[in-house]
Amino acid sequence: MTIATSTELICFLVLSTVIVLGSLGVVLLENIVYSAFMLGGVFMAVAGLYLLLNASFVAAAQVLVYVGAVNVLIIFAIMLVNKREELKPIKGLRLRRIVSGAVCIGLLVLLVRVAIITPWPLPGPIAIGEEATARIGEHLFTDYLLPFELASVLLLMAMIGAIVLARRDVYDSELLAGDDMKEGLIEQTPTPLLVDKSSP
């Protein structure tokens, strides 16, 4: 065993341990803030696995998207709804935990079994390593050009939609009429078109 392979093995073992323990922590810890931070750690460790596989582009994307966006968003959401609330204890919690644990383990066994008996096309093509990012760029502008451009339309539309849903409606006519607008009362309340006649 050369020093390169043993280093790789050690890195793999460390990263896998972090991932497994971290994911268990995400699920089992009582405090949701700890869970969120654990999730960030798991994402980082997965990015490390990608680096080990010589996929630096995927690793960078993983850090940017999952740690930089998804995880931060989760923490924001937790901060915004930070309400201390005493929850009622659920009946038969132990039984429920056992059942859901059994279901999860069953799924795991199924997936492992399928992964073992499937004839995967191995060994795959030789990894191109450092060239990968350039090659991905090339693909993005040739055979994946259509989805790539469409994704920009998707993002534009999602942004506009988010603004439309989140903004307060102020109409030009009101601004021109010089109506007195208090900051809190700008929200327009036009009567809904379909009147619910069932409720008196």
Place this chain on the structure above:
Amino acid sequence: MPEMGALLLVTQTSTAPGELLNLALNAGAVAPEGCVLIAMLGTLLVDLIGEQTAARWAPPICYLGLGSALILLALQWDAPLEPSFLGAFLADKLAIAFRAVVALSTLLSLLISWRYAKQSGSPAGEYAAILLAATLGAMLLCGATDLVSVFVSLETLSVASYLLSGYMKTDARSSEAALKYLLVGSAAAAVFLYGASLLYGISGTTSLASIGISLSNSPTPLAALALVFILSTVAFKIAAVPFHQWTPDVYEGSPTPVVAFLSVGSKAAGFALALRLLVGCFGAFDTQWKLLFTVLAILSMTLGNVVALAQTSMKRMLAYSSIGQAGFVMIGLVCGTEDGFAAMVLYMAAYLFMNLGAFACVILFSIRTGSDRISDYAGLYQKDPLITLGLSLCLLSLGGIPPMIGFFGKIYLFFAGWADHQYLLVVVGLITSVISIYYYISVIKMMVVKEPKEASEVVKTYPPIQWSNVGMPSLRFALLGCVVFTAIGGILSNPLFQWANNTVIGTPLLQQAIAMSNHQSLG
């Protein structure tokens, strides 16, 4: 043969750097989508100027974009078939037909939505832009032949639909509909992605045709798992039972013009996706997916039509009826014969006009009265003969009464099913059609038979009919167009039959599947 996938992979990656850049993209195939995109950007730009300008200029820009997209699609019909974007998109006749259905459904929904948007006080410019983005996604979905483009266009369509269904912010039901749709839709997208990643893992390629070859060479149990995942997403998109739970709530809460688009445009894209994925990619699992779709079709027809009987809201009734109609269309998919596919295409085109006609009438009624309860339609023929006539014709056509166009579409579907020995499906279809006629006719009875003194309060205080308001002329145009086509189209349906048959004949994907099933039945 596991080497097959590896071989494909090697040939895919062994192209020299830069070589890909020299290949022709053949991007002219997406010119219709380009028109829609330009119209969308134009709408956004005029919306920046101000509320009044947007209300004035957004409609003509949208008509221009969608109209030129339709003309370009017509010009593509006889063009030689070449894959574009190196296999990410294929503008075959199937794609052209379904893209035309989608574009036309958007055009008609836009025509009927201006007045509705104005009256409900929601800004029209962004509404049109988001609807055009949904159209763009749906049109690309009809022709996408690569897992990545399928997923991105599916997401464009879905995200735009979530936004549209929550567009009436002041109505709590609209927000509820958007939230439900978002949650269920995201779960469906995740399931699709999982199935797609399994397919990529098995075959090592994202092109649907190559995946089909690799699956028929080595059908693994994993591929069956991927089939189930992908099929559930398709079933979600076409709202087949038991993946339909979102439909009634979303249809009831969303703005009605949006529902009109969702029930036709989005569904047509879903069926195109089903054809591409199941026929093109899972040809090796023919018997399995046909069995699953038989079950889905029977459940959809039965549940959709039976539950529609009990509805009191017009929109909810149309929601359940659309579930039932999707069940009828699935008969054509299960047949897999030339007649079956042609009947599918024909019925989608017929469904476009009759369903949008019905929605135009429902919207007009709700604009004038603010109600969509079926009991409020009582005695309407006294006050508004146009709505009564239009709604009656469209509902009769949906129920399959001759000589409306829906009758010919339905008879063709049942004929194709019977010829392919799908007796169970056809018998269930016939019985549920009769059930559906009952609830369609009961609406007509409510409008026509009631005496003036039995009319509902809403009808008694019916406002005087006037067409001069903003957005009303376009609504009248769409309504009359749909109703006339529904009524006359049945008598003049021969060109439509030919069009549907040509669609199937001119699509290599479907021809292959037909040839394969003929071969199987002979051997």
